Every structure is written in C-alpha cells, then in structure tokens.
Amino acid sequence: MKLEAALAEQPQHVPDALVRDFDLYGIPGLVDGYSADIHALWKQVQDSFPDIFWTPRNGGHWVATRHDDILTLCTDTARFSNTEPFIPIGIVPHTGPSQLDAPEHPPFRKLVSLAFTPASLNKATVRARAAASDIIAALRPQGRCNFMHDFAGVMPIVTFLNLLGMPETEAPYLRDLAERMVPGQPGAQDAWGEAGDYIAALIREHQANPGDDFISMLVHAQVMGRDLTPTERQNVVQLVVTGGLDTVINTTAFAMTHFARNPDLQRELRENPELYDGAVDEITRRFGTSNLARLTRCDTALAGVSIKAGEQVLGIFPLAGLDERVNPDPMTFDPHRVGRRHLNFGSGPHTCLGARLARREIRIFLEEWIARMPECRIVEGTSPRMAAGLINTMRDLHLEWEPA
Ligand code: HEM
Numbered sequence: 334m335k336l337e338a339a340l341a342e343q344p345q346h347v348p349d350a351l352v353r354d355f356d357l358y359g360i361p362g363l364v365d366g367y368s369a370d371i372h373a374l375w376k377q378v379q380d381s382f383p384d385i386f387w388t389p390r391n392g393g394h395w396v397a398t399r400h401d402d403i404l405t406l407c408t409d410t411a412r413f414s415n416t417e418p419f420i421p422i423g424i425v426p427h428t429g430p431s432q433l434d435a436p437e438h439p440p441f442r443k444l445v446s447l448a449f450t451p452a453s454l455n456k457a458t459v460r461a462r463a464a465a466s467d468i469i470a471a472l473r474p475q476g477r478c479n480f481m482h483d484f485a486g487v488m489p490i491v492t493f494l495n496l497l498g499m500p501e502t503e504a505p506y507l508r509d510l511a512e513r514m515v516p517g518q519p520g521a522q523d524a525w526g527e528a529g530d531y532i533a534a535l536i537r538e539h540q541a542n543p544g545d546d547f548i549s550m551l552v553h554a555q556v557m558g559r560d561l562t563p564t565e566r567q568n569v570v571q572l573v574v575t576g577g578l579d580t581v582i583n584t585t586a587f588a589m590t591h592f593a594r595n596p597d598l599q600r601e602l603r604e605n606p607e608l609y610d611g612a613v614d615e616i617t618r619r620f621g622t623s624n625l626a627r628l629t630r631c632d633t634a635l636a637g638v639s640i641k642a643g644e645q646v647l648g649i650f651p652l653a654g655l656d657e658r659v660n661p662d663p664m665t666f667d668p669h670r671v672g673r674r675h676l677n678f679g680s681g682p683h684t685c686l687g688a689r690l691a692r693r694e695i696r697i698f699l700e701e702w703i704a705r706m707p708e709c710r711i712v713e714g715t716s717p718r719m720a721a722g723l724i725n726t727m728r729d730l731h732l733e734w735e736p737a
Contacts, residue, residue: 341393346639355388355396357420357624357647358517360721367728371719372587372620372651376664379652385638391421394626394645395638400656400674402636403648406627408681410434413627413646415683419723420626420647424516426525428575429568431683438682440556441569446686447554448496448547448573457495458693464491464501465701473705476736477712479729480589481582484702486512489581492694493574498546499535511578517722532570533563547573577687579724580622584691585698586727587620590717591666593709593732598666602703611668613695618675619666621651622724625679650676651725707734 343352355378359366362374379398387395397403406413414434419425430441465488472478490504490511510531513524536548543549551566561569592599602612626647629640640646654675655663678685685691711717712731719727 340389343387343389344393344641344644346641347387351383351386351638353382353386353388353396354390355382355386356390358391358720358722363721367718367720369716369719371721371725371727372655373664374721375649375652375725376655378649379655385636385646392645394420394647395635395640396647396649397635398649398652398656399636400653400659400676403650403653403676404680405635406646406648407676407679407683410682412630412633414630415627417628417645418625419516420624420645422645424723425521426529427568428572429565431572431576435682437557441565442682442686444551444554444556444561445569445572447550449686449690453496453498453547454690454693457492457690458697460495460501461488461492461694462697462701464488465697469701469705473707473734474736477731477733480732481586481727481730482508484698485582485586485589485730488585488697489578489694492581492690493577496577496690497548497570497573498544499548507578511582514575515579515722515724515726517720528571528574529567532567532574536563536566536570573687576685577690579726580687581691581694583622583724583726584616584620585695586717586730587622587719587725588616588695588698589702589709589732590711590727590730591620592703593711593730595666596708596710599703599708602668602699606700606704608668609696609699611670612699613692614673615666615668615670616695617677617692618654618660618670618673619664621654621675621677622726623650623677623679624648624721624723624725625650648676650679653677707737709734 360374362368368374384399385395385397416432430445433441468484472483486508490507491501494501494503510524510528513520514528515521539548540552551569554561602608626645629642629644631642633640657663659674678688709732712733715731717727717730
C-alpha cells in the first residue's frame with residue numbers, strides 16, 4: 334500500500350549507492366500487500382540491502398537493519414530523539430509519553446509505570462489465563478478456528494481491561510477497534526479518532542465515579558508539580574492501550590503459525606514445559622513486530638553513513654534479533670538457544686513498560702494452548718496473511734486439529 338505517492342528528493346549528502354526504493358508498507362516480496370511469512374521477507378531486506386540505506390518513500394528517510402545500529406538509535410539519546418517515531422510523520426496521532434525526550438519523558442514514564450503494579454499484573458494475568466482456558470475448552474471440540482479472532486485477539490484485550498480496571502464486557506468492541514486502528518489500513522485514521530473519543534469518555538466516567546484503578550488514579554495524578562491536562566491524561570491511557578494490544582496479538586499469532594508449520598516443535602514444547610522460559614524469549618526474538626523511527630538531532634554518522642539533523646531513521650526492530658552477527662542461525666526457532674540478543678522490547682529510556690506483562694501472556698499461550706491442545710495445522714487451501722508497517726501484523730490464521 335502506497336501511503337505517499339510523491340517521492341522525496343534525494344538530499345545531496347545521500348550517495349546513490351545507499352538509495353533504495355523501499356516502502357515500509359509495501360516491502361519487496363509482498364503480493365497484494367500480504368505474505369505468508371513476513372519475517373522471511375524482512376530477512377531478505379537485511380541480507381540484500383545495505384546495513385543502512387535511504388528511501389525516497391514516505392517523506393524520505395533512512396532505514397537501519399542491523400542490531401548494533403538499532404541499539405544505537407535506542408540508546409544514544411543525545412543524537413537521536415523519540416519525538417517522531419512513526420513513518421510517515423503524522424500517520425498516527427501523537428502518543429504522548431512515548432514521543433517525549435528527557436527531561437519531560439522520565440516523569441511521564443513513571444506515571445505510566447503505575448499501571449504495572451505487581452497487584453494489577455497479577456490480577457490481569459489470572460484473568461487472562463482464565464479467558465484462555467475458557468476459550469480452549471469451547472474451541473477444542475470444534476476441531477478448527479480462526480486463531481486470530483478466537484484466541485490471539487481475545488487474551489491481550491482481557492488482560493488490558495483488567496490492568497486498567499475496566500469491565501471485560503468491553504472486549505468484543507475493543508478487539509474490533511484494535512483491528513481497525515492498524516496504521517496503513519483503510520479507515521485507520523477514523524478508528525484512531527474513535528479510540529480517542531472512547532478514552533475521553535472513559536476518563537470522564539472515572540472522574541464521576543472514581544475507583545481503585547489506574548484511570549481513577551490518573552484523574553488526580555500530577556507531573557512536575559502540576560495536574561495533567563485532559564490531553565495528557567488521554568495520551569497516557571491511549572499509550573497503554575495501543576502499546577499492549579497489536580504487539581501481543583501478532584507476536585502470538587506469528588509464533589502459532591510457525592508451530593503449526595512445525596508439528597515437531599509443538600510436540601517438543603508440549604512434552605517439555607521446562608523449555609517455556611527459553612521459548613518465551615525465543616518467541617519474542619524470532620517474531621518481532623515494531624518498526625519505529627528516531628529523529629536525528631544533529632549532523633552525525635551511523636555506521637559510517639552521514640546523516641543530517643532533522644532526518645528520520647527507521648529501525649527495523651525485528652531484524653535486530655534476526656541478525657546473524659549477534660545470533661547464529663537466526664531464522665531457526667530454538668528454545669535452547671544460549672545468549673540470545675534482540676531488541677523487540679526496545680532498549681534505553683523507552684524500553685517497553687509492558688515487557689513483563691507481555692512475557693506472561695506469551696507464557697499463558699504456551700501453557701494453555703500449546704500444552705493442552707492437540708497438534709494443530711494450517712487448514713489446507715488457506716494461508717496466513719501477514720503485512721508490514723509500523724507493526725508487522727496478521728489478518729487470519731485458520732487452524733484445524735483432531736477434535737477429542
Ligand atoms: C510482545 C509484546 C510487545 C512488544 C513487541 C512491545 C514493543 C515495544 C517497543 C519496541 C517499545 C519501545 C518503543 C521505542 O523505543 O520507541 C515499547 C514501548 C512501550 N510499550 Fe511495549 N511491547 C509489547 C507489549 C506491551 C504491553 C503488553 C504493554 C502494556 C499493556 C506495552 C506498553 C508499552 C509502553 C507504555 C511503552 C512506552 C515506554 C516509553 O516510551 O517510555 N507494551 N514496546
């Protein structure tokens with residue numbers, strides 16, 4: 334999908350050898366916008382393009398594909414700012430704290446982190462496990478399902494509703510909204526507007542009837558010695574919503590696709606629960622989702638390439654863990670892998686605040702689905718449809734198994 338038809342002019346300091354016709358939303362190898370294996374396509378980009386290259390698409394920007402350079406983007410905050418993390422600029426509304434630099438970022442981050450108290454994490458994961466268990470009990474006799482709709486899309490939403498202290502009856506509406514909000518999809522801008530209205534109403538409701546939950550706490554919270562503005566309150570809630578849904582949904586779905594194609598892996602994991610710690614980390618390494626940019630603050634160089642102040646550099650975070658310079662045989666899913674490295678939860682001051690929760694959710698997927706379901710395969714004649722963008726996403730995953 335071409336979001337911006339016009340090509341940006343190649344700046345004088347960009348050498349021809351580093352220019353590639355690359356569109357984040359239409360990466361090479363996609364057919365009608367989709368692929369059956371998006372990580373294999375990303376790997377081809379890493380293998381065949383320069384480590385850092387410039388594209389005239391989507392406003393013109395740099396792309397970094399290697400672990401060490403993406404790590405520099407995340408950690409060298411003197412040279413790289415978080416203020417414009419989306420390609421193209423303006424495709425989604427400002428997401429508040431995640432788009433701030435120091436000194437504003439740390440106090441807001443501290444505020445967001447209050448959503449992740451041990452008590453709220455425990456409550457959220459207990460409910461997520463119960464939801465997973467109920468779904469599996471209902472699905473198992475049916476012998477088939479659309480994993481995206483029936484499982485992957487449900488558990489993170491139940492988790493998030495409990496994290497924020499909202500009723501679980503909101504789950505179907507929110508799942509639909511999350512699907513419509515994927516940047517680059519038709520109607521995504523409207524869906525972001527709808528999410529904004531929904532969150533504003535939620536905050537008003539908690540103002541009128543405060544409880545013992547994160548949103549009620551936000552109503553009275555202060556940053557830097559002052560009350561939050563209504564927009565800031567809304568942005569904080571929106572960040573927790575948008576940070577925690579598509580990421581977990583798609584990571585789980587990518588992993589399930591891989592397991593469905595490799596029944597030996599399903600068997601190995603089912604028979605060896607002691608592998609789950611390694612498997613959770615291997616899932617997050619092997620099936621990354623987020624492709625986020627930094628704005629260069631000053632004229633500088635990254636891996637010897639000259640970059641000017643004000644230019645965006647897109648980091649393909651999922652490729653950091655697929656870089657053979659840091660992980661041998663990177664495309665192989667190996668729960669036994671020792672010393673694995675990846676950046677799928679970021680690094681530095683913006684490191685994912687939901688990483689602990691996400692790991693717990695992925696573990697629930699292993700403990701409930703992989704451990705309890707019979708061997709699953711992809712329904713013949715169907716194919717998972719995966720797309721690239723600010724996050725790598727999946728539309729459908731039709732699975733079948735022998736009903737008990
Ligand atoms: C597999 C699941 C997840 C992945 C791959 C993921 C990925 C990321 C990444 C890469 C960042 C850093 C962004 C940057 O450097 O600009 C981030 C930040 C963040 N994530 Fe996650 N995330 C996941 C799950 C979650 C969950 C479950 C939540 C909350 C419910 C969450 C909330 C956040 C928040 C609030 C931030 C912003 C932190 C800051 O800017 O200080 N994430 N996430």
